[in-house]
Amino acid sequence: MQARVSSRSLRCAQFYLSFMDEVAVVDAPRLERLFLWRNFHHTREGTMVSPSTTVPSVTMLALHLHFGVWNEVKMLPSFLRCFPNVETLCVESEESPGQTCSIDTKFWQETGTIECIQSHLKMIILREFQGDQTEFSFLKFIAENARVLENMVIVMKIGRYSAPDEMAAKVMELESIKFASEGCRPGYLMSRLRKGGSIWNLKSGADLSCGDPFMCL
Helix, strand or coil: CEEEEECCCCCEEEEECCCCCEEEEEECCCCCEEEEECCCCCCCCCCCCCCCCCCCCCCEEEEEECCCCHHHHCCHHHHHHCCCCCCEEEEEECCCCCCCCCCCHHHHHCCCCCHHHHHHCCEEEEEEECCCHHHHHHHHHHHHHCCCCCEEEEEECCCCCCCHHHHHHHHHHHHCCCCCCCCCCEEEEECCCECECCCCCHHHHHCCCCCCHHHHC
């Protein structure tokens, strides 16, 4: 199934628990927010970024990702390049089923420049952080390349850390990252979900008066 977003007045589009093979933003010049939750079949491997595939009006982007699934992670750079002016990015990390991959910093170092991250990203939120190396590599890439980043919020998954010292070790590892944006440091929250998962509120997401809908959920 495909979804085609075409509206001259639409400012927010949300797809949640939808079985879409593709979401195509065809003609939506005023679209500011695009939320893709529990559905990552929205770009193809090797997507070439061009004026016809970019959506410069989007400033807030949210997506759901299995960091342990190689096919999802390797498409992320191409996907982000389609939204060159994103200022707020929210990624919810989902525990990957079955055997998982481990993606280190080399993958991100070789991915090249991503304009929204380098020049426009002001806030990154990683929800349900599990402390995996793949998540850490992604955060490290953001920190080292986001020149205007103001806030990095890491929402830690409840029950993932069996001991306080295990969590402290992950926090210290994150604190050791050298940020490209001077003065920006990571902030930490505990998830409100007992078993992880997703809190989603369509009303909050569509409220354009709320500049930070992810913290309102």
